[in-house]
Amino acid sequence: MSFRFNLRRAYFVSGYAHTYEDLKKIQGISYNHHDDSSIKDLDIVKAIPMMMRRRLNSSGKMAVAVSMEAFRHFEIDKVIYASRTGETKRCISLLRDVRMDGGVSPTEFSASVHNGNIGVFSIISGFHGETTAVSAAENTLGAAMAEAYASLCGEDRTRVLVVIYEEDLSNNIMPIPQKVFYNGSFACALVLEKWQADVSSVGDFLTADSARGQSSDAEREHYFEFDYVRDGCTDPVDFFRDLKFANPDESDNHDGKR
Secondary structure, X not given: OEEEEEEEEEEEEEOOHHHHHXXXXXOOOOOEEOOHXXXXXXXXXXXXXXXXXXXXOHHHHHHHHHHHHHHHHOOOOEEEEEOOOOOHHHHHHHHHHHHHHOOOOHHHHHOOOOOHHHHHHHHHHOOOOEEEEEOOHHHHHHHHHHHHHHHHOOOOOOXXXXXXXXXXXXXXXXXXXXXXXXXXXXXXXXXXXXXXXXXXXXXXXXXXXXXXXXXXXXXXXXXXXXXXXXXXXXXXXXXXXXXXXXOHHHHHHOOOOO
């Protein structure tokens, strides 16, 4: 099963040092590469009101920050947050608190739910449209893209914001059988539209103009195909680093696949 999209813009904030040179070519704003301890110093993170920022972990800060950046530039019909790790660190901390003294912080508890970050985004941005938070273990990327595709099939939705974010769990005791380690927390916001088969030319996504966010509307149309079976379990950063874009007139040749 394949889903076809037009990627209008992508925003990344990450601790993935090894993908820096590749990822900085494929987003609409300057690629931000910092370790987790310096995430709070990023300008797009500082734009989050202080009271709200305190409720977010490092990946949550990045997720809300890239969401706000996308929301500033595009009209969005639906927002989808996707994370495999979610609030794992916070939940582990809460369990330790229960074990130690039998109580938990109400604030920490309210922030531990999977849709907590998207709730913060909707409050800050004033977004009143539909929001969805998804998690599907190693298939989280696939679940997010399936949700986006299904949402765009509706006649009343033309643009969906998909935010994929993960927490670095390398220093934590994992309560699940399969360990999930990322090279630093990261978040990416994808502004997705329907595949428009009547568009005749898309140009090259990996251009200097695209990297600087100065391309025209036509140059920002980047068509790709997501294969649910093949790509669903892929690391999100690796998927978009290796992604190749297609001319929609050549869709039958599957040039949008990696």
